[in-house]
Amino acid sequence: MIIGCHLSVSKGFEAMGKQAAKIGGNTFQFFTRNPRGGKAKEIDKSDIDALIDFMGKNNFGKILAHAPYTLNPCSNNERTREFAFETMTDDLERMEYLPGNMYNFHPGSHVGQGVEKGIELISGLLNKVLFKDMKTTVLLETMAGKGSEVGSRFEEINKIISNVSLNDKLGVCLDTCHVFDAGYDIVNNLDGVLENFDKAIGLNRLKAVHLNDSMNYLGCHKDRHQKIGKGAIGTEAFARIINHPTLKNLPFYLETPNELDGYAEEISLLKSLYK
Ligand code: FE
Ligand code: FE
Ligand code: ZN
Numbered sequence: 001m002i003i004g005c006h007l008s009v010s011k012g013f014e015a016m017g018k019q020a021a022k023i024g025g026n027t028f029q030f031f032t033r034n035p036r037g038g039k040a041k042e043i044d045k046s047d048i049d050a051l052i053d054f055m056g057k058n059n060f061g062k063i064l065a066h067a068p069y070t071l072n073p074c075s076n077n078e079r080t081r082e083f084a085f086e087t088m089t090d091d092l093e094r095m096e097y098l099p100g101n102m103y104n105f106h107p108g109s110h111v112g113q114g115v116e117k118g119i120e121l122i123s124g125l126l127n128k129v130l131f132k133d134m135k136t137t138v139l140l141e142t143m144a145g146k147g148s149e150v151g152s153r154f155e156e157i158n159k160i161i162s163n164v165s166l167n168d169k170l171g172v173c174l175d176t177c178h179v180f181d182a183g184y185d186i187v188n189n190l191d192g193v194l195e196n197f198d199k200a201i202g203l204n205r206l207k208a209v210h211l212n213d214s215m216n217y218l219g220c221h222k223d224r225h226q227k228i229g230k231g232a233i234g235t236e237a238f239a240r241i242i243n244h245p246t247l248k249n250l251p252f253y254l255e256t257p258n259e260l261d262g263y264a265e266e267i268s269l270l271k272s273l274y275k
Contacts, residue, residue: 001242001274002061003211004028005254005263009041014050017060023264024271027061029104029253032091033068040090048097061251064139064173064208065095067105073125074108074118074150081121084108088129092136099135102208104173106141107151107160118150123163130166139173139207144181144223152182152221154200161205171207172197175255176241177226178210180233183219187237194246203246211238211252211270227256228266239273248274 004025007016009032020028033040055063073084088105095103110118130138140160145152151160161167174197180186184193197203213231215224229235241247254266 001248001271002027002251003254003267003270004061004063004251005256005258005267006030006066012044012047014047014054017051017054017058019260020060021054021058023260024267025263026059027063027251027253029064029066029255031068032065032094032103033087038068040094043094043097045097052098062101062208063098064251064253065091065098065101065103067091067103069106071105072108073105074110074113074121076111076113081125084125085128088125092129092131092134092138095136096134102137102139102171102173104139104141104208106143107149107157109148110150111148115150115156118148119156119159119163122150122160126160126164126170127166130164130169132166134169136169137171137207138169139171141173141210142175142179142182144175144178145183145221146181146223152178154197158201161201170205172201172205173208173210174206175210175212176233176238177212177214177231178223180214180218181216181220181222181224185218186241187218187233190237190240190244194244206246206250209241209247209250209252211241211254212256213238225256227258227262228254228269235269235273238270242270242273243275 004027006029009030143149143151213226215226216222
């Protein structure tokens, strides 16, 4: 089982690897910079190489970098779209120091311009920032559909991907809280949701899973994460999710409201449920 949680990059890259292992994980997710945006730290190549070495020795799965929340490729504000372009360009250059891993972003909110315009702008950004020899897979995250978020329907994600020329660099990260809040019933009909994903996007695009319970009900469009088993999705549904033949070999990343000890408990719970 490949499992980890969201960690802070503040103490460096190798430190995250060690922290992940200490709490029972063999992967992790981190923000490329302050989640509210701003400048990323200077690259420390020896620290990154130490992480790569540590990951190799400890059989880690792929790690997942997460773009800042403020990144909105389909904003109606030109400066905000420029920020998305500059940030993603810089992040993807940096990711080349960690070849073969993944970078996840939220497709964005169209803020009244309409879903079609949103899709066009997101594909447009991807067409500008992806490059031929890159070694990172860029993941679009499935969203809860809060406000004017694009990407809460699998069909929208597929349209974005189809409009990108280098779309062999693209994949999807399925967030359990987000899809549940978007109205996909992963509690009572996981097979149906995955079939739906396959028809709309193709399961070959599914590269990662964010494991979060939800504070709210199916289809609420809220996006409030809850600890595993403490929300509307529940422990039994998570046992089915992590053991589903389509999902069980994907990397799982926890983004639940926890400190490190809470994450350690969730990782051990999920490992005990994994067959
Ligand atoms: Fe996210
Ligand atoms: Fe997520
Ligand atoms: Zn979320």
